[in-house]
Amino acid sequence: MAAVKEFTLPDLGEGLTEAEIVRWLVEVGEVVAVDQPVVEVETAKAVVEVPCPYGGVVTARYGAQGDTLAVGRPLVTVAVGADPSAEQPSGKDTAAEDEGSGNVLVGYGTQAAVSRRRARVRAVSAAVGHETAAAPSTAGPATSAAGPAANTAEPPRGDLAHPDGGPVAVISPLVRRIAREKGLDLRTLTGSGPDGLILRADVDRAASALAGAGTEGGSVPAAAARPAVDGEVRVPLRGIRGAVAEKLARSRREIPDATCWVDADATALLAARAAMNAAAGEAGTRISVLALLARIVTAALARHPELNAAVDTARGEIVRLPAVHLGFAAQTDRGLVVPVVRDAQARTTAELAAEIARLTEAARTGALTPAELTGGTFTLNNYGVFGVDGSTPILNHPEAGMLGVGRIAAKPWVHQGELAVRQVVQLSFTFDHRVCDGGTAGGFLRFVADCVQDPAVLLAAV
Missing domain, CATH: 2.40.50.100 (RNA polymerase II/Efflux pump adaptor protein, barrel-sandwich hybrid domain)
Incomplete structure (x- = not known):
């Protein structure tokens, strides 16, 4: 049988x-x-x-x-x-x-x-x-x-017991964390799940009601207080898009970030890329501008290791990290994802180019694994592909730094004392002001810009 x-x-x-x-x-x-x-x-x-x-x-x-x-x-x-x-x-x-x-x-x-x-x-x-x-x-x-509020099994924690000594009917660590972040006491909630199980939807409704408590009536959830509008489209914040939204909101809440920026002449960088690809031939790995910038970033972090860090808020400590796991922002049909190049500091420019190409293709096809999307220590954000010059991006929590790169465009530039048309790019550096001051941030960005303008500076730094 x-x-x-x-x-x-x-x-x-x-x-x-x-x-x-x-x-x-x-x-x-x-x-x-x-x-x-x-x-x-x-x-x-x-x-x-x-x-x-x-x-x-x-x-x-x-x-x-x-x-x-x-x-x-x-x-x-x-x-x-x-x-x-x-x-x-x-x-x-x-x-x-x-x-x-x-x-x-x-x-x-x-x-x-x-x-x-x-x-x-x-x-x-x-x-x-x-x-x-x-x-x-x-x-x-x-x-x-x-459904979306379903829970995974995990023993209830002792600090979530009812006043009569019994456990709170919640088994999802995600539900507990959301309730904690929103300042909700789970003992005061009534669950809508089987036998009173508290679901994520219950926490969301309670948070909405709390947010709308200052309105007339005080007990109407904020979402219900606004009448429906004909033709409006609601997109659930779940999956990858929901995770990104939560992470960005947390970054804004917790990290005191600041941004500095500088224009750089990228003409020599583009010429170096063309020469490298010509030398590699058709069978060699094609070097992308992003790969060259990744190589520059690893060299800059070697000079300023305090920026490859995160802040342990619970212990009040800055944690400086030994390896550079370099994330790069990639836009996909499912939303923004940040694949991570592991141990970027140990890779050659060609190896960086190959790994970035592999991860980019995996991102486009939705084949990235969870391990390839986590553990980053620094992010490289090339928003120039959208045709814009500058941006002040939100840090990828809990990272302490992000280099932003705008489009490379022909602009008038003073070169060797004369006005010329050069390929100019705007670079921005957003950083966690808790891990460094403006001098360190400025030094990092200036080194990056110098390498972009004269790639020989990078050779001298090795």
Whole structure:
């Protein structure tokens, strides 16, 4: 007889607690192999394909395109052993197949891992006063408990207990964090989830009501106080776009940033790029302007290491970081993302160009992994591709610095004592004023500008 296995949304890593279904890759009744991707989901970091650890026949799917599921919620059920063609080609016995594969995302891959996750879900469900209902055996859309406000299992913290000693009905660390940031006491909220479970939507509604408390009536949420306007379009702030919005808002709240800027003659830099590409030939790596600027940035940070840093607000300390993980802003159909070039300080210009090209293509196709979008220590922002000269960008929290690059355009410029038409670019440097003063920021930007105007300065700095 076939054994029906339930595959739930696994832990996708990087502290992610939920994901939105982008598209299903399998149909009910379809035979799937072990580790075959069954669904494409979008997290706050990237779009990823989720492989199933079981081989067999898909008997049910949970959730439709656009639904948001929490980690631990059902994705599919698979009848293992229902079709001989679903057996593993590697010759593993049935017992080994029942244990699942070892090649799935974080938190999944073996039956033991699944059992541990389910045990945590059951323990938390009991702690908050309810048991998670068994998933239906037929395909259908996700319930409201698995919507945008759905929660992942984590034991409730002692500081969130009810006055009578019982735990607060909230299991999502994301919900707790949002409530804390908005100054809400979870003990005062009534949850709309199963058995009073507090969802993210409950926290958002309470925050809106708190924000609108100063209006007439005091208890009407701010969003509800404004009448609907015909023709208006509302775009949910979720997935990558929602994560970017939250990060930018946090940066503005926490970081006292300042910006300085300077114009530079980039004619020599463009000539150096052309010479490097000519020397490399058709088979060589094409050097981009962004790669040259990345190489200049790593040299500038070597001279000013205090700018490759972050501020630990909890401990009141500046943390200077040993490696330069250089992020660069990339605009995609799904919004702004910042892929990260790891250990940029150890790469040659050609290696930087190759890695930037690879990450850019992955960003355009939505193939970036969460690891490729996190851990940056400094950001390079080329907004010149939008045809603008300057900008005062928001820092990529918790980073302490960002170099902005405008368009390179022909402009009148005094060159060797005479007025000439040169290729001019505006450079801006936005920095966390807590980690340095204006002198350090100015020195960093001046060095960058000098390297742009005369690339030989970069050779002297090595």
